[in-house]
Amino acid sequence: MSFTDNVRNLEHLLEIKWDGVSWTDESDNLLSASGVQGSVPIWRLLGGSQPQQPWTATFTLKNVDNRYSPTNSSSPIYAYTSASMLYGIPIRFSMIRPSVATERVFTGYIDTSGSSAKNLNFTLHCVDNAHPLMQSRQSTTLYEDQRVDEMLVTLADLVGIGAGARDFDTGLFVIPFSWLDEESVWTEMNMIAQSEGGTVYFDRNGDLIFESQEAWLSDTKRTTSQHTFLASNIFDVMTPFDWKNVYNRVLVQYEPREISGTVRLYENREPITLQPGQTRTVVMRLSRPASSIESFVNETHYVIVNAGGSDLSGDVTITPTTYAQRVVVEFENTGSELAYVNRFDIYGTPLVGAPTMDRELDAADSDVGDPASDAIKLLEVGGNPYIQTIEQAEFLSEILRDRVKTARQIYRINGKGYPTLQPLDRVTIQESKAGLNHTGYIQRVSWSYAGAYNATYEIIDDTSWLLFDISDYFVIETSAFDDSHRAYY
Amino acid sequence: MTFPNFVAGQYLSAAMVNDLTADALTAFGRATAYRQGFRMMDESYTNPISTDDEVVIWQGYMLYKKDTLRYDLTVGGSSQQRLRVYVIRSGGEDQVLNLSVSGAGTVDLPTAGFVSGVTGTIYPVEVRIARSGTTSTINPDDDVSYLALTDTLSYTAPTTFLSTDVITAAQLNAIRTNINALVSAGAYIPAPQIRVDADIVFADDTDPAENAARFGYRHIHDDLRLRFNALTVTGGEGRLRFYYDGNQVYTLDTGTGSEADTVVDLTNSGVHSYTAGNIYVAKITLELNNSNEEQTVSVSHRQASQFANGATPPATVPNLSHGDIVTEAPFNWYGTLYDTIHPEASSPTIPLYYEGPLVRKVTGKRMELVHRDRYLKYVYAGPGTPTISWGNGLTAGLPTGDEDEVLVFDLNEISNLSAGQRYQIDDVYCALEDDDASPYA
Numbered sequence: 001m002s003f004t005d006n007v008r009n010l011e012h013l014l015e016i017k018w019d020g021v022s023w024t025d026e027s028d029n030l031l032s033a034s035g036v037q038g039s040v041p042i043w044r045l046l047g048g049s050q051p052q053q054p055w056t057a058t059f060t061l062k063n064v065d066n067r068y069s070p071t072n073s074s075s076p077i078y079a080y081t082s083a084s085m086l087y088g089i090p091i092r093f094s095m096i097r098p099s100v101a102t103e104r105v106f107t108g109y110i111d112t113s114g115s116s117a118k119n120l121n122f123t124l125h126c127v128d129n130a131h132p133l134m135q136s137r138q139s140t141t142l143y144e145d146q147r148v149d150e151m152l153v154t155l156a157d158l159v160g161i162g163a164g165a166r167d168f169d170t171g172l173f174v175i176p177f178s179w180l181d182e183e184s185v186w187t188e189m190n191m192i193a194q195s196e197g198g199t200v201y202f203d204r205n206g207d208l209i210f211e212s213q214e215a216w217l218s219d220t221k222r223t224t225s226q227h228t229f230l231a232s233n234i235f236d237v238m239t240p241f242d243w244k245n246v247y248n249r250v251l252v253q254y255e256p257r258e259i260s261g262t263v264r265l266y267e268n269r270e271p272i273t274l275q276p277g278q279t280r281t282v283v284m285r286l287s288r289p290a291s292s293i294e295s296f297v298n299e300t301h302y303v304i305v306n307a308g309g310s311d312l313s314g315d316v317t318i319t320p321t322t323y324a325q326r327v328v329v330e331f332e333n334t335g336s337e338l339a340y341v342n343r344f345d346i347y348g349t350p351l352v353g354a355p356t357m358d359r360e361l362d363a364a365d366s367d368v369g370d371p372a373s374d375a376i377k378l379l380e381v382g383g384n385p386y387i388q389t390i391e392q393a394e395f396l397s398e399i400l401r402d403r404v405k406t407a408r409q410i411y412r413i414n415g416k417g418y419p420t421l422q423p424l425d426r427v428t429i430q431e432s433k434a435g436l437n438h439t440g441y442i443q444r445v446s447w448s449y450a451g452a453y454n455a456t457y458e459i460i461d462d463t464s465w466l467l468f469d470i471s472d473y474f475v476i477e478t479s480a481f482d483d484s485h486r487a488y489y
Numbered sequence: 490m491t492f493p494n495f496v497a498g499q500y501l502s503a504a505m506v507n508d509l510t511a512d513a514l515t516a517f518g519r520a521t522a523y524r525q526g527f528r529m530m531d532e533s534y535t536n537p538i539s540t541d542d543e544v545v546i547w548q549g550y551m552l553y554k555k556d557t558l559r560y561d562l563t564v565g566g567s568s569q570q571r572l573r574v575y576v577i578r579s580g581g582e583d584q585v586l587n588l589s590v591s592g593a594g595t596v597d598l599p600t601a602g603f604v605s606g607v608t609g610t611i612y613p614v615e616v617r618i619a620r621s622g623t624t625s626t627i628n629p630d631d632d633v634s635y636l637a638l639t640d641t642l643s644y645t646a647p648t649t650f651l652s653t654d655v656i657t658a659a660q661l662n663a664i665r666t667n668i669n670a671l672v673s674a675g676a677y678i679p680a681p682q683i684r685v686d687a688d689i690v691f692a693d694d695t696d697p698a699e700n701a702a703r704f705g706y707r708h709i710h711d712d713l714r715l716r717f718n719a720l721t722v723t724g725g726e727g728r729l730r731f732y733y734d735g736n737q738v739y740t741l742d743t744g745t746g747s748e749a750d751t752v753v754d755l756t757n758s759g760v761h762s763y764t765a766g767n768i769y770v771a772k773i774t775l776e777l778n779n780s781n782e783e784q785t786v787s788v789s790h791r792q793a794s795q796f797a798n799g800a801t802p803p804a805t806v807p808n809l810s811h812g813d814i815v816t817e818a819p820f821n822w823y824g825t826l827y828d829t830i831h832p833e834a835s836s837p838t839i840p841l842y843y844e845g846p847l848v849r850k851v852t853g854k855r856m857e858l859v860h861r862d863r864y865l866k867y868v869y870a871g872p873g874t875p876t877i878s879w880g881n882g883l884t885a886g887l888p889t890g891d892e893d894e895v896l897v898f899d900l901n902e903i904s905n906l907s908a909g910q911r912y913q914i915d916d917v918y919c920a921l922e923d924d925d926a927s928p929y930a
Contacts, residue, residue, distance in 0.1 A: 261929040
């Protein structure tokens with residue numbers, strides 16, 4: 001038996017890593033918990049320029065003894081709560097079916113918190129493991145021709161998410177140029193994944209997951225029903241149609257880029273003064289991201305003199321650290337005179353972009369009519385700098401068109417919860433009163449726990465998500481040409 | 490590069506197949522691209538040399554994109570003479586060839602001493618005669634027949650797929666590799682300059698016996714027909730004779746106006762046979778009917794198979810959409826196209842031309858080019874402003890710099906200069922088109 005069976009007699013485990021090293025069991029203080037997993041609708045994952053919302057959870061704890069109050073100096077965890085004000089502390093939550101299984105429901109960090117004097121409790125609002133990535137702004141060198149998953153590995157390594165804490169599909173596309181310039185790692189990761197219609201998220205165990213567009217065909221959790229919702233476990237089911245998000249024209253923007261010839265990318269506007277013995281770091285932001293920059297040569301790229309104009313370049317060491325769109329230069333004046341860096345130019349080969357291009361596709365068989373004769377309802381996807389080629393734009397526009405041209409059946413199931421189910425899982429709904437025996441994909445989970453674990457699942461019907469059965473598609477090294485198998489997008 | 494390699498177990502993506510098609514059509518386009526004639530490189534030097542100095546007998550430029558230099562040089566007259574090829578770079582020069590006897594062959598530039606060449610750079614090249622011994626005077630009889638940058642392009646017979654076959658990732662990747670090799674090699678077809686002034690103004694030449702070459706070029710044989718298009722003849726009446734590999738293949742009696750485009754069918758040249766890939770000289774001679782007259786002739790060449798309405802790629806060009814049934818046909822099409830344009834295939838009908846002849850340094854003459862690539866790279870002669878002329882009397886100034894400086898002009902800035910259109914450049918030493926501005930700003 002597992003959590004996908006009828007769930008009774010559940011216990012819970014709430015742990016917080018106060019000291020950043022060891023988990024402390026706070027289960028006895030938990031009054032209630034709730035959370036949200038996933039963004040809606042899932043077609044917004046295709047080519048978007050905004051990160052999907054990370055999973056969140058809220059835990060309400062008993063605080064009779066002011067254990068969690070950061071101002072309570074007698075609390076045994078005062079050293080940690082006062083130092084951090086509970087911000088950014090790791091937290092995880094599991095449901096336990098005694099002697100059967102323990103399943104993690106949430107892994108993340110405390111984001112905000114507060115107490116209620118009236119109720120003598122303390123509430124923790126938490127965000128999944130994307131939390132530190134949302135705060136982390138990084139700069140990188142310019143990466144050329146990186147496959148989507150390769151670039152994600154680069155960024156994951158940058159923020160310390162090692163191979164054991166991530167699971168990436170092989171990407172379908174190669175991105176010509178990628179770089180970060182003091183940008184949010186989480187936002188960029190999302191846009192990179194979405195540039196090929198994939199998705200990136202932290203799962204309930206806290207692992208970073210990248211699923212390519214092909215996961216719709218190859219990932220077992222999307223191809224095989226992970227659970228059947230039966231009437232006996234459903235409190236209520238609603239079946240609205242998502243008419244609002246139906247379109248008969250889609251437009252995907254892409255931004256072609258190329259490396260240009262050598263140009264000046266930076267010039268200092270005012271002298272940099274260096275006291276004798278002083279080390280000074282200057283961030284030089286380039287006018288464009290650069291594929292390469294020239295080495296710095298005295299009198300060609302810079303001039304360093306004393307107040308009288310005599311050359312002091314021999315007294316100053318220059319140590320550059322180069323990123324795609326900035327160079328951090330450390331100047332060290334080892335001499336005994338005040339030195340002036342009167343000129344400092346950076347030359348290099350910049351990345352230049354062409355005007356944004358559009359790839360537009362019509363759906364003559366749309367539920368809102370043929371755009372050739374009826375009103376046009378346009379879905380525009382743009383602003384993703386990792387969509388740089390017409391091939392990416394065509395791929396995304398065709399997928400999008402097929403996903404949004406018809407109204408989709410939505411099922412909102414309110415009932416007993418199953419901790420193992422996550423967004424994008426394929427599930428079955430069997431409810432005779434509503435006449436349902438359908439399969440679909442979970443878009444969003446809202447769960448709650450206060451002695452019982454319940455959840456509301458928003459599920460999108462899988463009809464016309466894939467226009468053909470998965471077994472109809474052509475697989476390299478498996479399908480023969482005379483098998484009548486079909487091409488994917 | 491947009492897509493990674495194919496892998497076993499992957500669902501076949503229509504986008505990836507269509508990307509292969511796009512690459513294949515790019516290679517086809519390069520094989521059929523407008524191939525403009527360039528001035529015959531023949532340069533003879535027969536003056537006595539009595540010093541130890543090297544004497545420059547040919548000056549030109551190479552657009553450095555490949556490492557292999559093909560040469561055809563004649564060294565005659567004295568065992569003590571040497572014929573040397575130099576590549577001039579900033580701050581020095583590299584001798585890459587030093588011949589004591591006549592020869593034709595190839596040399597690897599980095600191995601020969603030209604190292605750290607920057608791709609896309611225009612480097613000056615010089616051919617010099619030198620005296621190696623103590624003889625007071627040598628009497629050379631040397632020719633510079635041909636210099637070009639070239640590439641190696643291997644041939645792999647494409648797989649023919651049957652309907653019962655299961656295609657492998659390796660086979661798909663091999664298709665891509667083969668196509669991309671052609672695309673890469675074809676990227677180095679130059680759009681060479683020609684001189685449209687003095688070399689082809691013939692004056693007061695009524696002696697048919699002379700029949701000196703008035704215009705010509707070296708040509709890698711790739712087809713049984715040549716096309717001389719846009720043949721503009723002005724001035725007095727006369728007779729043009731077309732020669733190929735020394736054989737007279739066509740005669741045209743000219744009037745005093747423009748002549749129709751002329752196709753010279755080499756299959757009608759009698760017993761002569763030609764080998765694809767060999768280099769032959771095509772040339773034109775002129776005999777005028779009357780003395781004290783002159784004619785101006787503008788000639789260019791392109792491959793016979795792509796003129797008129799242009800060449801057509803093999804049918805049926807693969808283009809898959811989501812849900813299309815996948816058959817062997819698209820994958821056999823790539824093989825068909827590969828064999829159509831690969832010069833090493835058994836019978837290519839449109840063999841890819843992938844050699845870039847070096848262009849001669851020109852002083853005070855007008856260049857003519859046919860627009861294909863985005864960037865115009867030119868060597869500034871100075872001191873005036875170079876001009877570009879196109880269309881019906883339209884002109885514009887080009888950026889200036891220091892003498893011998895290589896400059897780049899983005900031809901996209903001329904909105905009404907279309908691909909395939911002729912245009913002229915004045916007051917530069919050399920002008921070449923490139924698809925990449927790098928390494929110049």
